[in-house]
Amino acid sequence: MRILYDVQLLLKRFGIYVYVGERLWDIEMMSIELKSLKDSGLIEDDVYIPAALVLRKEHRLEEEKQKNISMDN
Structure with a gap:
């Protein structure tokens, strides 16, 4: 699990x-x-943790991007 697309493919396997x-x-x-998949026991920690880290990283990058855009205006 390295990029957001990988997480999207994981969710897609469950019809999400x-x-x-x-x-x-x-x-x-x-x-x-x-998190819902993890809480339901459908995915294990070895899948959940890397996916959660990718999402956390992408969230941080997107927030920084939006902050920079608002500072430019």
């Missing part, structure tokens, strides 16, 4: 498609869905 329209919101919804 996330598209809210705002990238930051998509990442947050993916985190909720991923």
